[in-house]
Amino acid sequence: MEAATLSRIGLAGLAVMGQNLALNIAEKGFPISVYNRTTSKVDETLHRAHTEGPYPLTGHHTPRDFILSIQKPRSVIILVKAGAPVDQTIAALSEHMDPGDTIIDGGNEWYENTERRIVEANNKGLLYLGMGVSGGEEGARNGPSLMPGGSFEAYNNIKDIVEKVAAQVDDGPCVTYIGEGGSGNFVKMVHNGIEYGDMQLISEAYDVLKNVGGLSNAELAEIFDEWNRGELESFLIEITADIFKVKDEHGEGELVDKILDKTGMKGTGKWTVQQAAELSVAAPTIAASLDCRYLSGLKDERVEAAKVLEEAGLKEEVGAVGTGIDKKQLIDDVRQALYASKICSYAQGMNLLRAKSVEKNWNLNFGELARIWKGGCIIRAVFLDRIKKVYQRNPNLASLVVDPEFAKEMVQRQAAWRRVVGLAVSAGISTPGMCASLAYFDTYRRARLPVNLVQAQRDLFGAHTYERVDRPGAFHTEWTKLARKSK
Numbered sequence: 001m002e003a004a005t006l007s008r009i010g011l012a013g014l015a016v017m018g019q020n021l022a023l024n025i026a027e028k029g030f031p032i033s034v035y036n037r038t039t040s041k042v043d044e045t046l047h048r049a050h051t052e053g054p055y056p057l058t059g060h061h062t063p064r065d066f067i068l069s070i071q072k073p074r075s076v077i078i079l080v081k082a083g084a085p086v087d088q089t090i091a092a093l094s095e096h097m098d099p100g101d102t103i104i105d106g107g108n109e110w111y112e113n114t115e116r117r118i119v120e121a122n123n124k125g126l127l128y129l130g131m132g133v134s135g136g137e138e139g140a141r142n143g144p145s146l147m148p149g150g151s152f153e154a155y156n157n158i159k160d161i162v163e164k165v166a167a168q169v170d171d172g173p174c175v176t177y178i179g180e181g182g183s184g185n186f187v188k189m190v191h192n193g194i195e196y197g198d199m200q201l202i203s204e205a206y207d208v209l210k211n212v213g214g215l216s217n218a219e220l221a222e223i224f225d226e227w228n229r230g231e232l233e234s235f236l237i238e239i240t241a242d243i244f245k246v247k248d249e250h251g252e253g254e255l256v257d258k259i260l261d262k263t264g265m266k267g268t269g270k271w272t273v274q275q276a277a278e279l280s281v282a283a284p285t286i287a288a289s290l291d292c293r294y295l296s297g298l299k300d301e302r303v304e305a306a307k308v309l310e311e312a313g314l315k316e317e318v319g320a321v322g323t324g325i326d327k328k329q330l331i332d333d334v335r336q337a338l339y340a341s342k343i344c345s346y347a348q349g350m351n352l353l354r355a356k357s358v359e360k361n362w363n364l365n366f367g368e369l370a371r372i373w374k375g376g377c378i379i380r381a382v383f384l385d386r387i388k389k390v391y392q393r394n395p396n397l398a399s400l401v402v403d404p405e406f407a408k409e410m411v412q413r414q415a416a417w418r419r420v421v422g423l424a425v426s427a428g429i430s431t432p433g434m435c436a437s438l439a440y441f442d443t444y445r446r447a448r449l450p451v452n453l454v455q456a457q458r459d460l461f462g463a464h465t466y467e468r469v470d471r472p473g474a475f476h477t478e479w480t481k482l483a484r485k486s487k
């Protein structure tokens with residue numbers, strides 16, 4: 001093949017993400033070769049490149065033809081289902097690749113798989129990147145947030161491409177070299193954990209406004225539209241407003257009320273919580289959102305529990321609380337509670353990233369991470385610009401909670417935050433995310449906690465020793481003997 005006809009880059013795996021990212025890359029003027037195990041998807045992508053373009057995209061039906069159609073050193077993005085399909089795709093493609101070529105896995109991959117594959121690729125002289133891609137179908141097509149980690153040399157080979165295809169915000173493209181090893185996948189995983197937290201908090205705000213405040217879907221749409229013009233401005237608030245406006249084409253009212261209350265999930269939220277536990281980082285808001293997804297899955301059990309507890313005498317308190325409510329005040333309180341809860345949730349996510357960065361020596365730049373999340377991805381929000389500036393001012397900040405500006409905002413909002421949580425608790429409306437955030441705030445900000453008692457208990461039954469507040473050293477006391485002697 002003539003060098004002039006070779007593509008600049010290749011992409012294998014043409015489901016939702018791959019197809020749209022390939023078209024995005026081609027649209028930006030980078031000739032691209034595409035391949036998929038099931039070849040009908042290759043033809044589908046070619047058709048789209050022709051009708052939406054024409055764009056410089058060529059389709060290939062065998063791994064060999066695909067690889068040989070790319071200019072050297074070759075860069076090949078893989079967007080297939082995470083896990084074994086990635087290994088199988090790498091095996092099929094790498095057979096035809098040469099030393100110096102690069103494999104870029106754009107899937108939601110477990111970071112340790114990426115670290116294993118980096119070593120395997122290096123053994124063949126290949127370079128490797130694990131690149132988190134966020135923004136779903138729309139982001140992939142028009143500008144995602146990209147989180148590439150692994151070989152810096154490989155990153156430099158594709159820097160011009162990813163900087164063009166990523167979402168663009170006021171301070172640059174939503175992509176940066178994240179760090180070595182599996183850091184790109186890890187950062188994407190925590191991004192998803194934060195996304196779980198955001199979605200949970202928004203659903204709680206909806207629950208309180210609907211079931212305590214009595215707001216209709218039309219009113220909710222209006223409120224979320226209004227919130228999207230203020231400090232909460234974000235993709236998730238914007239799409240939530242849209243959701244409330246969609247009518248049910250099969251019946252009365254809005255579609256949102258007809259959706260079964262059972263959430264799906266693909267595992268990145270669970271990994272985030274597992275990693276938080278591994279690293280001894282408290283992430284209660286993210287964990288609460290995961291637990292809520294698990295509980296939502298128990299639909300039949302919940303329906304049964306509602307019956308059993310009603311028979312046991314539990315009364316639905318919601319209506320009773322709803323009658324004496326100042327709607328305007330409630331809406332404003334919920335907005336403030338949501339914002340303050342969100343700060344705590346992001347504090348947890350960023351602290352998890354910091355702990356991992358220290359453990360792995362990744363040297364993550366938190367200001368840059370917040371910046372590349374400002375556009376393209378699901379958690380994109382105006383608020384991330386604030387987080388970026390906070391970490392630019394102080395890269396070693398212990399927690400977002402103690403940044404002077406965020407601290408002030410939380411203090412200003414705490415009365416509203418406590419009112420919402422209190423009201424929800426008395427109405428029997430569970431707000432596990434808001435409660436977890438508030439408890440996190442109240443635990444973190446207290447100079448003294450009641451765990452002196454826990455330490456005493458541990459020392460009593462396990463001789464684990466304790467430290468004292470007034471003198472150094474480890475102490476053990478014969479608690480039971482002393483307590484019973486003093487009787």
Ligand code: NBP
Pocket residue numbers: 013014015016017018036037038041079080081082084085086088089106107108109133134135136137
């Ligand atoms: P899927 O995760 O649904 O995977 C489908 C693709 O994997 C198809 O191209 C399929 O080929 C290929 N594949 C499978 Br399945 N097994 C294979 C094997 N053994 N060998 C070769 N190819 C195989 O696609 P997606 O939803 O586009 O997501 C791709 C990646 O991006 C995933 O890691 C996902 O978690 C991540 N992601 C998705 C989103 C989203 O919004 N969907 C957002 C962000 C990240 P076939 O056509 O021959 O079956």
